[in-house]
Amino acid sequence: xSDLINADLVDLDLDRSADSKETAARSLAERMTALGRVTDxxxxxxxxxxxxxxxxxxxDGGIGIPHCRSAxxxxxxxxxxxxxxxxxxGAADGPADLIFLIAAPAGADDAHxxxxxxxxxxxxxxxxxxxxxxxxxxxxxxxxIRGEETPQVSAPEAPSAPEAPSAPEAPSVAEAPSVAExPSAPADPSAxxxxxxxxxxxxxxxxxxxxxxxxGIAHTYMAAEALENAARDAGVELVVETQGSAGxxxxxxxxxxxxxxxxxxxxxxxxxxxxxxxxxxxxxxVKAAVNRPAELIAEVRAKAARGEVTSGTTPVERTGDxxxxxxxxxxxxxxxxxxxxxxxxxxxxxxxxxxxxxxxxEINKAPSVMDHFLWTQADSWAAxxxxxxxxxxxxxxxxxxxxxxxxxxxxxxxxxxxxGGSISLTIEAGFLGGLAAGLLSGAVVLAIQRVRIPAPLRGxxxxxxxxxxxxxxxGFLMFVVxxxxxxxxxxxMTDWLGGLSxxxxxxxxxxxxxxxxxxxxxxxNKVAYTFATAGIAVADPSDSAMKIMAxxxxxxxxxxxxxxxxxxxxxxxxxxxxxxxxxxxxxxxxSFISEGAIxxxxxxxLRVIPSSMVGGALTxxxxxxxxxxxxxxxxxxxxxxxxxxxxxxxxxxxxxxCVTTALVVLLKGxxxxxxxxxxxxxxxxxxxxxPAAEAEAKTTxxxxxx
Numbered sequence: 001x002s003d004l005i006n007a008d009l010v011d012l013d014l015d016r017s018a019d020s021k022e023t024a025a026r027s028l029a030e031r032m033t034a035l036g037r038v039t040d041x042x043x044x045x046x047x048x049x050x051x052x053x054x055x056x057x058x059x060d061g062g063i064g065i066p067h068c069r070s071a072x073x074x075x076x077x078x079x080x081x082x083x084x085x086x087x088x089x090g091a092a093d094g095p096a097d098l099i100f101l102i103a104a105p106a107g108a109d110d111a112h113x114x115x116x117x118x119x120x121x122x123x124x125x126x127x128x129x130x131x132x133x134x135x136x137x138x139x140x141x142x143x144x145i146r147g148e149e150t151p152q153v154s155a156p157e158a159p160s161a162p163e164a165p166s167a168p169e170a171p172s173v174a175e176a177p178s179v180a181e182x183p184s185a186p187a188d189p190s191a192x193x194x195x196x197x198x199x200x201x202x203x204x205x206x207x208x209x210x211x212x213x214x215x216g217i218a219h220t221y222m223a224a225e226a227l228e229n230a231a232r233d234a235g236v237e238l239v240v241e242t243q244g245s246a247g248x249x250x251x252x253x254x255x256x257x258x259x260x261x262x263x264x265x266x267x268x269x270x271x272x273x274x275x276x277x278x279x280x281x282x283x284x285x286v287k288a289a290v291n292r293p294a295e296l297i298a299e300v301r302a303k304a305a306r307g308e309v310t311s312g313t314t315p316v317e318r319t320g321d322x323x324x325x326x327x328x329x330x331x332x333x334x335x336x337x338x339x340x341x342x343x344x345x346x347x348x349x350x351x352x353x354x355x356x357x358x359x360x361x362e363i364n365k366a367p368s369v370m371d372h373f374l375w376t377q378a379d380s381w382a383a384x385x386x387x388x389x390x391x392x393x394x395x396x397x398x399x400x401x402x403x404x405x406x407x408x409x410x411x412x413x414x415x416x417x418x419x420g421g422s423i424s425l426t427i428e429a430g431f432l433g434g435l436a437a438g439l440l441s442g443a444v445v446l447a448i449q450r451v452r453i454p455a456p457l458r459g460x461x462x463x464x465x466x467x468x469x470x471x472x473x474x475g476f477l478m479f480v481v482x483x484x485x486x487x488x489x490x491x492x493m494t495d496w497l498g499g500l501s502x503x504x505x506x507x508x509x510x511x512x513x514x515x516x517x518x519x520x521x522x523x524x525n526k527v528a529y530t531f532a533t534a535g536i537a538v539a540d541p542s543d544s545a546m547k548i549m550a551x552x553x554x555x556x557x558x559x560x561x562x563x564x565x566x567x568x569x570x571x572x573x574x575x576x577x578x579x580x581x582x583x584x585x586x587x588x589x590x591s592f593i594s595e596g597a598i599x600x601x602x603x604x605x606l607r608v609i610p611s612s613m614v615g616g617a618l619t620x621x622x623x624x625x626x627x628x629x630x631x632x633x634x635x636x637x638x639x640x641x642x643x644x645x646x647x648x649x650x651x652x653x654x655x656x657x658c659v660t661t662a663l664v665v666l667l668k669g670x671x672x673x674x675x676x677x678x679x680x681x682x683x684x685x686x687x688x689x690x691p692a693a694e695a696e697a698k699t700t701x702x703x704x705x706x
Contacts, residue, residue, distance in 0.1 A: 003075070004076055004077060004078045004146070005077070005078040005079070005080065005142050005145050005146060006142050007137075007138040007139045007141075007142050008031060008034070008035060008138075009028075009031050009032065009035070009077065009078065009079040009080065009142070010079070010080050010081075010138035010141045010142050011027065011028065011031070011079075011080070011081040011082070011138075012081075012082045012135065012137070012138060012141060013082070013084075014027060014028075014081035014082055014083040014087070014099060015083050015084055015085050018081070018083070018087065019085070019087070020087065020088070021052070021064065021066065021087055021088060021089050021090075022045075022049070024064070024066075024081060024083070024087050024099050024101075025045060025048050025049075025066050025101055026041075026045060027081065028079035028080075028081050028099065028101040029041055029044055029045055029048070029079070029101060029103075031079050032044075032073075032077050032079055032101075032103060035077075036074065037073065037074050037075055037077040037103065038070075038072055038073055038074070038077075038103065039072050039073075039074060040072040040576070040577075041072075042575040042576050042577050043070070043071075043072040043576070043577050044068075044070050044072040044073065044103065046575075046577040046578075046599070046603075047068040047069070047070040047072065048066050048067070048068045048070075048101075049602060049603065050068070050599075050602065051066070051067065051068040052066060053602050054267070055213070055219075055267055055285075055286075055287065056089060056090025056091070056287075057089055057090070057219075058088070058089030058090040058091030058095075058096055059089075059091055059096075059123070059222065059287075059290055059291070060091055060092060060093045060290070060291045061093070061126075061129065062086070062091075062093075062094070062095070062096050062097045062098055062129075063091070063096050063098050063099075063100070063123055063129065064087060064089035064091070064096030064098070064099040064100070065089075065099075065100045065102060065123070065219075065222075066089070066099070066100075066101050066102075067100075067101065067102035067103070067104070068102075068103065068104070069104045069105065069106050070103065070104075070105070070106060071105070071106045073103045073104060073105045073106075074105065075105065076103065076104050076105065077102075077103045078100060078101070078102055078103075078119065078145065079100070079101040079103075080098075080099070080100055080101075080132070080141060080142070080145060081098075081099040081101070082097060082098060082099070082132070082133070082135075082141075083095075083096070083097050083099065084097065087099060092291065097133070098129060098132055098133065100119070100123070102119075119145065121221050121222065121224070121225040123222055124222055124225040124226050124229060124290075128144070131144055132144055132145070204235060204236060204237050205235075205236045205237070205260050205261070205301060205304075206236070206237045206238075206255075206258055206259045206260050206261075207231065207236055207237070207238045207239075207259060207260065207261045207262070207263060207297065207300060208238075208239050208240075208241070208251055208255055208256050208259040208261075208262055208263075208276070209224070209227050209238060209239070209240045209241070209262070209263040209264070209265065209289075210240070210241045210242075210243060210251075210262075210263075210264050210265070210266060210270050211223040211224045211227070211240060211241075211242050211243070211265045211266065211286055211289060212242070212243035212265075212266040212267070212268050212270065212286065213266070213267050213268065213286045219267075219286045219287065219290060220242050220243065220286065221242055222290050223265045223286045223287075223289035223290050223293075224240040224242045224289075226289055226290050226291075226293040227240060227263065227265070227289050227293045227296070227297070228240060229293070230293035230294040230296075230297055231293075231297060233294070234294065234297055234298075236297060236301075238297075239251060239255050243266075243268075243270070243271055250272075251275070253275070256275055256276065256279075259279060260279075260280065260301075260304050261279060261280040261281070261282070261300035261301065261303065261304045262276045262279045262280065262281040262282070262300065263281075263282050263284075263289065263296050263297070263300055264276070264281060264282070264283045264284070265284055265285065265286045265288060265289035265296070266285070266286055267285055267286050276310065277310055277462070278309050278310065279309055279310060280300055280303035280304035280307075280308055280309050281300070281303070281309070281310045282296050282299050282300045282303065284296065306450075306452070307452035307453075308449070308450055309449070309453075310410070310449070332407060333404050333407040333408050333438075333439070333442065334404060334407075334435070335407075335526060336403050336404060336406060336407025337399070337400040337401065337402075337403040337404035337406075337407065337434075337435075337438055338400065338526050338530055339403075339526075340399055340400075340402075340403040340406075341396055341399045341400045341403070341530075342526075342529075344392055344393070344395050344396050344399055345393075345396060345533045345537070345633045345634070346633060346634040347389070347392050348389045348390070348391075348392030348393040348395075348396070348537075349389065349393070349533070349536065349537075349631070349632050349633035349634060350389070350632050350633075350634060350635060350639070351385045351386070351388050351389025351392065352385075352386055352389035352390060352393070352631065352632070353389075353631045353632035353635075353639060353642045354382075354385045354389075354642075355382045355383065355384075355385040355386025355387075355389060356382075356386070356631055356642065357382075357641060357642055358378055358379075358381060358382035358385065359378065359379045359381075359382025359383060359386070360382075363379070363382045363383055363386050364386060364540055366379065366382075366383035366386070366387075367383075368387065369383050369384045369387055393537050394425070396431075396434075396533075396537050397421045397422075397424050397425050397430065397431060397433070397434035398417075398418045398421030398422045398425070398434070399418075399421070400421060400431065400434040400435070400438060401417045401418065401420050401421030401424065401434040401435070401437040401438035401441065402414050402417035402418040402421055402438070402441075403417065403438070404417060404434075404435065404438025404439060404441075404442060405417030405420075405438050405439075405441035405442040405445065406442075407442070408438075408439070408441075408442025408443070408445070408446060409441075409442045409445035409446050409449070411462070412445045412449070412462050412466045412467070412470070413441050413442045413445045413470075415466075415467040415470065415471055416440075416441035416444060416445065416467070416470035416471045416473075416474040417437065417438050417441040417442070417474075419441075419471045419474060419475060420434075420436075420437025420438065420440060420441050420474040420475070420478050421433075421434045421437050421438070423437065423474075423475060423478040423479060423483070424436075424437050424478065424483075424486075427478070427479070427483045427484070427487050428487050428490065428491075429478075429483055429486040429487040429490055430487075430490040430534070431490070431530070431534045431537075432486050432489055432490045432493070433478070433483065433486045433487065433490065436478075436482060436486055437474060437478055440474050440477055440478075441470060441474050444469075444470045444473050444474055445466060445470050448465075448466055448469060448470060449466070505544070505547065505624045506621045506624045506625055507621075508548065508551075508624065509547075509548075509551040509555075509620035509621045509622075509623055509624030509625075510617040510618075510620050510621040511617075511620070512528050512531075512532065512548065512551050512552050512555060512620045513551065513554075513555035513558075513613075513615075513616035513617040513618070513619055513620025513621065513656070514613050514616060514617045514620075515527060515528035516528050516529070516552055516555040516556040516594065516616050516620070517555060517556070517558060517559050517594070517609070517612040517613045517615070517616030517617075518609070518613060519609075520559055520594045520595055520597050520598050520601055520609075520612070525556070525594060528552055529552055529556070531548070531552075532548045532549045532551075532552035532553075532633070533549065533633045535548055535549065536549050536630075536631060536633060541631065543629060546629035546630055546631055546644070547623070547624055547627065547628065547629050549629075549630045549631075549632075549633060550623050550628040550629055550630035550643060550644070550649060551619075551620040551621075551623040551624050551628075552620070553592050553630060553633075553634070553635075553636070554619045554620065554623045554628070554649060554652055554653050554656070555616035555617070555619045555620040555623075555656065556592055556594045556616075557589050557590070557592050557594075557619075557636055557637075557653055557657075558589075558612060558615045558616045558619050558653065558656040558657055558660055559589070559594055559596070559597035559600075559601075559608075559612040559615075559616070559660065560585040560586075560588045560589030560593065560594060560595075560596030560597045561585065561586070561589035561590065561653070561657045562589075562597075562611070562612065562615055562656075562657045562658075562660035562661045562664065563581075563582055563585050563589075563596070563597045563600045563608070563664070564582045564583070564585035564586040564589060564596075565657060565658075565661045566582070566661045566664045566665055567579045567581075567582030567583075567585075568582065569661070569665070570665045570668075570669070573665065573668040573669065577599075578599065578600060578603065581596075581599045581600070584596065585597065585600075589636070590636050590637045590638075591635070591636040591637075591638065592634055592635060592636035593636075597612065604668070607663075607664060607667040607668060608664060610663075611659075611660045611663035611664045611667065612660050614659060614660065614663060615655075615656035615657060615658075615659040615660030615661075615663070616656055616660075618652075618655055618656045618659055619652045619653055619655060619656030619657075622648075622651070622652035622655055622656075623649060623652045626645050626648035626649065626651070626652060627644070627645060628643055628644055628645045628646075628648060628649040628652065629643065629644035629645070630642065630643050630644070637650075
């Protein structure tokens with residue numbers, strides 16, 4: 001590790017230059033830049049901020065590990081800072097006093113990444129962290145991190161501190177997978193009381209685990225180390241597959257077969273997740289394994305005792321930490337359905353819109369192209385496009401329901417979900433019926449999976465038993481119990497939309513604009529977009545439904561276009577990376593891709609998001625006022641010919657863009673033009689200190705990244 005860190009990359013008094021995670025990252029990154037290991041400081045910090053936005057990098061025990069892989073890094077590098085005051089990196093137990101900035105090149109070789117991962121494991125060793133807190137100079141701290149000195153601290157060790165390898169041995173333990181074997185002592189005093197799930201001394205409880213994080217450098221290996229230490233304390237055999245940046249060694253199928261339980265601690269999809277079907281499984285985020293590994297081990301043992309096993313899995317994004325609230329889980333389940341439905345909306349809606357553009361609005365009455373199609377007739381091609389789009393639209397509700405159930409129960413939820421969604425169309429319950437069918441299907445499958453099944457029958461559960469029983473139950477509930485009330489609610493909503501006019505329509509447009517610009521492609525944005533597309537997902541949408549769709553798309557175009565304009569007219573308020581992102585935002589905004597504004601919102605949310613919401617609300621309200629209509633659910637300016645009142649529609653978009661641009665420029669300008677006054681709040685809502693304000697004045701714009 002000698003080439004990764006030296007005394008020039010150590011700051012034992014980080015409080016002099018930093019009082020927030022952004023300024024801490026900048027201070028340490030500047031040391032890397034001075035040594036030529038980072039070529040573009042702002043570009044590298046943008047990559048660090050993007051990684052931080054995915055998941056906070058603070059860990060319990062006073063540790064912060066901002067890290068990323070970046071094209072602006074020339075070689076794997078580690079910088080270390082110590083803060084007496086502590087800096088908030090989002091850990092549950094408070095600020096961090098030990099900060100490690102880890103920088104890896106985009107194409108780093110496995111050997112260097114393995115060394116970085118060994119450091120991540122060492123951070124779980126209290127002797128190592130205590131020695132760093134006691135280090136008297138930068139040379140000593142760098143030597144400790146490199147493994148050239150054995151950690152020695154004068155303070156007494158905590159009696160429960162787990163045995164951990166010294167720093168020189170760390171690289172070898174990072175070569176996954178590794179085994180935390182139970183101690184030779186016969187007793188297991190710390191293991192939870194799980195009589196039926198705790199095997200005898202001859203056959204200890206066996207767990208296989210997978211850890212992974214978006215970057216695959218730090219949390220992946222820290223989670224593995226924490227699980228191994230907790231397993232050793234509990235007298236449990238545990239083998240971890242670390243799916244990190246240095247690659248991974250696949251668990252031996254024999255180990256998986258012999259395992260009594262599985263822990264999946266991940267923030268990216270687990271590769272080959274289907275390997276673990278039929279096992280008691282705890283599926284959670286990687287930080288849960290770092291912060292509370294003993295709880296996860298106890299939880300998987302309890303599931304094994306109750307006979308709770310997964311009937312089948314696919315590589316799907318995890319549906320949430322088992323300790324998340326129901327509201328958070330519900331949002332993720334619904335977003336799972338919406339994310340799979342959106343491509344059908346876009347493809348089907350654009351095909352229908354093109355059919356109308358070529359053949360006029362009477363094309364929906366054309367006979368089937370199976371019976372009448374002339375190659376040289378434009379109307380035949382228009383009818384073909386319309387009918388293909390109509391078929392694609394027919395999948396919207398079944399796909400929504402199917403993948404809501406999929407988000408809840410993985411692959412076994414697909415069959416009852418699709419069946420329930422199709423029934424919703426049959427009884428004219430629409431999207432509301434699809435939402436109910438998806439949630440019902442997932443709940444029914446999860447309930448069936450809780451039933452203890454004899455081992456010989458487990459093989460037929462995912463193929464025969466679960467699809468049969470769940471489809472029958474969901475079908476009964478949709479046809480006989482809840483179908484009629486939901487269909488009535490759907491008709492009432494449709495009638496209400498059809499009667500919107502005047503002030504009510506304008507207010508709805510403003511509300512849709514606020515929602516479209518609130519989280520730029522996130523859950524609130526998707527709720528507004530789904531509400532808008534639901535109205536036009538029929539062969540003959542009402543005029544009000546097309547107005548709502550027009551307002552939603554217009555508002556969604558505002559944030560990226562406004563950020564592009566702002567970087568053009570007042571480029572000095574933005575750093576080099578943001579100015580470059582502004583060029584791409586022109587195209588993204590014109591194409592109705594709201595996510596083009598995310599880099600700007602992540603860097604400065606308190607200025608960008610409210611400004612975008614004001615502009616979006618204005619655009620939505622104006623679009624409704626101008627009676628603009630839209631039959632296509634996507635396309636941006638490229639579907640202007642399909643928009644009713646196209647010129648006024650573009651005026652509405654331009655008005656919102658100008659207002660948002662003016663607000664962003666004004667707010668950023670106030671921050672940079674106020675000499676001697678307290679600095680404006682940083683994007684994370686905290687007021688920077690005097691050093692931070694001075695740095696901000698020097699660089700025109702504070703580089704803080706939320």
